[in-house]
């Protein structure tokens with residue numbers, strides 16, 4: 001069994017490097033995440049050898065864990081205030097969840113005592129509320145005390161000033177540290193035996209391995225299986241594309 005895994009890993013490394021090479025030749029191609037390649041290769045190799053799949057490869061879909069750097073979500077009105085009348089966000093990079101993107105546009109966040117974070121990325125498309133998601137390291141350096149909240153739950157949270165090329169916007173509230181969470185389709189939720197609002201754990205391997213409890217399950221038919229953690233969590237365990245990860249109930 002160990003030999004199979006060793007050969008799988010060599011082949012996965014090869015495929016991932018090939019995908020990166022192809023992507024470097026064409027800006028249009030979006031490279032699949034290494035976990036997607038890994039999942040496909042493992043399933044194919046074990047099926048070909050007629051061997052039972054190891055537990056980590058048995059999932060319906062590959063498990064993608066992505067680190068969300070600090071960012072904000074804005075309403076169309078706020079985008080116009082910051083960037084000018086009629087301005088629409090432009091795509092910088094498509095994200096793994098269908099239709100979601102990192103915009104080319106960034107804003108400057110001005111916190112208490114005029115400390116700033118420049119180049120705060122806006123994620124699109126626009127939403128019906130303004131929300132800034134920071135890691136605790138960011139909020140400490142800004143001098144903020146921010147609460148841990150699920151995305152969208154911003155009642156009673158602190159605000160901030162945003163600055164864009166065309167103007168300022170004073171957010172009355174909406175600065176949070178987002179709760180780590182897993183996006184699951186209903187089929188993924190069935191596979192793991194969880195429902196919307198449940199908690200799961202994410203086991204992260206490697207030299208700085210750690211298990212993250214309190215991973216909020218968000219189930220929607222538009223979702224692809226993906227875990228979102230922030231930069232504090234990702235850096236704490238040195239999460240890399242090849243780091244083994246497992247989602248458990």
Ligand SMILES: [Zn+2]
Nearest residue numbers: 181183227228
């Ligand atoms: Zn998310």
